[in-house]
Each structure stands twice: as structure tokens, then as C-alpha cells.
Amino acid sequence: MPASLDAAAFVRQSRHRPVLDVRTPAEYAQGHLPGAHNLPLFEDAERAEIGTLYKQAGRRAAMLRALDLVGPKLRALTERADAWAGGGDVLVHCWRGGMRSASVAWLLEFFGHRAETLQGGYKAFRRLVLGSFALERPVCLLGGMTGAGKTEVLDALAMQGAQVLDLEALANHQGSVFGHLGRPAQPTQEQFENELAVRWRALDPARPVWIEDESRRLGRVVVPAALWAQMRAARVLLLDVPFEDRVRRLVDGYGRHEAARLAEAIGCIGKRLGGLRTRQAQQAVHGGDLEGACRILLAYYDGAYRHALDRRGAVCRPVAAPPGAGAAAIAAHLIAAAAPAPSPAPIA
Numbered sequence: 348m349p350a351s352l353d354a355a356a357f358v359r360q361s362r363h364r365p366v367l368d369v370r371t372p373a374e375y376a377q378g379h380l381p382g383a384h385n386l387p388l389f390e391d392a393e394r395a396e397i398g399t400l401y402k403q404a405g406r407r408a409a410m411l412r413a414l415d416l417v418g419p420k421l422r423a424l425t426e427r428a429d430a431w432a433g434g435g436d437v438l439v440h441c442w443r444g445g446m447r448s449a450s451v452a453w454l455l456e457f458f459g460h461r462a463e464t465l466q467g468g469y470k471a472f473r474r475l476v477l478g479s480f481a482l483e484r485p486v487c488l489l490g491g492m493t494g495a496g497k498t499e500v501l502d503a504l505a506m507q508g509a510q511v512l513d514l515e516a517l518a519n520h521q522g523s524v525f526g527h528l529g530r531p532a533q534p535t536q537e538q539f540e541n542e543l544a545v546r547w548r549a550l551d552p553a554r555p556v557w558i559e560d561e562s563r564r565l566g567r568v569v570v571p572a573a574l575w576a577q578m579r580a581a582r583v584l585l586l587d588v589p590f591e592d593r594v595r596r597l598v599d600g601y602g603r604h605e606a607a608r609l610a611e612a613i614g615c616i617g618k619r620l621g622g623l624r625t626r627q628a629q630q631a632v633h634g635g636d637l638e639g640a641c642r643i644l645l646a647y648y649d650g651a652y653r654h655a656l657d658r659r660g661a662v663c664r665p666v667a668a669p670p671g672a673g674a675a676a677i678a679a680h681l682i683a684a685a686a687p688a689p690s691p692a693p694i695a
Contacts, residue, residue, distance in 0.1 A: 369447045379541065495587075517543055
């Protein structure tokens with residue numbers, strides 16, 4: 348029988364070995380291990396058929412029908428697994444760590460692969476995911492008003508070796524009502540949690556983790572409560588960027604989108620923005636005055652962000668961006684600002 352690994356060991360090994368998820372396409376689409384390949388032993392309708400037969404006629408009848416369905420697929424399954432594994436070791440899992448993963452692992456070992464399965468299956472992985480966000484990490488929040496260029500600075504921090512958790516990249520959303528524009532479809536909440544947990548577990552707990560100061564909801568996904576609590580308790584390094592620089596950055600970033608889509612997004616915050624400002628901003632967009640629209644919107648977003656900081660009692664340290672500095676220089680400045688003060692020298 349193929350060997351099995353607990354969820355934590357399975358996740359660690361998944362960084363170096365291909366993972367074959369033998370659940371149905373629908374199960375995989377709902378959520379899967381990051382980077383896993385879907386190698387379904389049964390299609391969605393086939394699994395439903397076998398489940399019904401199990402309830403109505405018993406285990407033996409269901410297993411015989413499963414053999415009927417799987418038999419013609421075995422060569423194709425093996426060849427697809429070979430293409431992903433390249434003749435090397437593989438990890439295999441199903442929902443509960445039962446017959447589906449054991450059968451495929453046995454087949455692959457018969458053809459020369461070393462295959463290991465996941466104890467408890469994907470269900471055990473999800474328990475690991477949901478418990479991961481209580482793991483403590485030294486969070487350092489990168490704050491700043493809308494248009495401050497926080498995403499570019501996070502990228503620069505990562506390039507300089509800092510630990511970065513990019514929530515917007517994982518969520519495929521930039522947070523505001525404009526955050527979906529030009530982005531791929533968002534993951535499910537389950538998949539967002541899976542991606543987030545694997546990255547969170549891999550972070551060094553002895554080093555700071557830079558995260559953008561976000562709202563908890565990013566489009567249709569939500570930051571898990573335990574991680575959100577750590578973010579709320581963290582200090583905020585507040586990036587101070589001149590207003591006009593922020594306007595220019597927003598125009599550069601969003602000016603490529605159609606005016607109709609921008610105006611539609613503005614309408615989504617119409618109640619909070621107010622009827623007059625909403626109409627003014629939409630008219631500016633349709634008239635090609637994107638700078639004017641940004642100034643109207645920043646008046647709202649700046650006030651909302653200040654209110655949010657005050658309401659939660661955030662400990663903020665303003666950090667002025669050096670004049671004319673790019674993201675790399677700002678990142679180096681932030682790393683220096685976040686470093687703990689050196690201990691005083693002992694008195695001789």
C-alpha cells in the first residue's frame with residue numbers, strides 16, 4: 348500500500364512534488380491545494396451515480412459500477428499523471444483519504460512512481476487551513492491613502508528580500524469598488540483561504556511580514572477572522588504621499604478602462620458619496636476629466652480612511668516618501684523605519 352502523510356507534511360512536500368487531486372471537477376473548482384492538478388477518477392455525474400447506487404443497492408454494486416466507469420480511463424489517467432510527474436514522485440489525495448486516492452496511488456506505483464496520499468484527504472487539509480491563521484506572525488501594516496502606490500511598494504519590498512503577504516494578488520481584487528477592473532475572476536472564499544494559509548504557514552515567524560492595510564472584504568472574499576485580528580493589532584507605517592502625486596498615479600492606473608465601467612463603479616458608492624458628488628464624478632469621467640473625478644473621489648476615500656484609523660485606535664507611524672523616490676527607494680526607507688532601535692551600549 349502507498350504511504351500516507353499528515354496534512355502538514357503533505358503541504359510541505361507539495362512545494363517540491365506534483366499534487367494530483369483525484370476528486371471531481373466540481374469539488375476541485377470549489378477549492379483545492381495551491382498548484383494541484385485535477386486528475387478526476389470520476390466526473391461529477393459519475394460520482395453522483397455511484398453515490399446513489401451505494402445507498403440503493405449497497406457497497407458491492409457501487410464498486411462494480413465504479414470499475415465499469417474507471418476501467419476505460421486507466422491508460423489516460425496514467426499518461427496524464429506521467430506528464431505532470433515526469434517519472435518522479437507524486438502526491439495524491441481525494442476528499443477523505445479513501446478509495447479514490449488509494450486506488451490512483453496504487454496504479455501510479457505500479458507504473459514506477461512513488462506515490463504518497465493525504466491522511467484524511469482534502470477534509471483534513473481544510474482543517475489545517477482554518478487553524479493556520481491563529482499562528483502568530485509579526486505583522487507590519489503598510490498604510491496610506493488611496494493612490495499612495497502601496498502595491499508597487501509591496502512588490503519592491505519583496506524584491507529586497509522582505510516577507511510580503513499580498514492579499515490583493517491572492518484575492519484578484521484591489522479592495523475598492525474599482526478593484527475588479529482589469530483583474531481575472533476572483534477565487535472562491537475557500538480557495539482564497541487555501542492560498543492564504545499555505546503562504547502564511549511558510550512565513551518565517553522571526554521576521555516581519557508586510558501586509559497592505561486593507562478593509563477586511565476584498566470584493567467577494569473576506570480575510571479570515573484570526574488573521575484579521577492580527578492585522579488590527581499590528582502597527583501601521585503610514586506612507587505619506589502628496590495629493591497630486593496620488594491623483595496622477597490613479598489616472599495612470601485606471602485611465603485605460605472604459606468610461607462606462609468607471610462611472611458604473613462610482614455609482615456603487617453613490618449612497619456614501621452623496622448624490623451631487625456622484626453625478627459630478629460620473630460627469631467628469633464621461634467628459635474625459637479623470638483628474639477631476641479622482642479629486643472628487645479622493646475627498647471621500649481619504650476621509651473614510653482617516654475615520655477607519657481613528658475608530659480602531661490604530662498605532663500609526665507616518666513615513667514621508669522621499670521626494671521623487673521610486674518604489675524601490677521607498678521600500679528601503681520603510682525597511683529602515685521598521686527596524687527596531689539598537690540597544691544602548693553597556694556602560695563600561
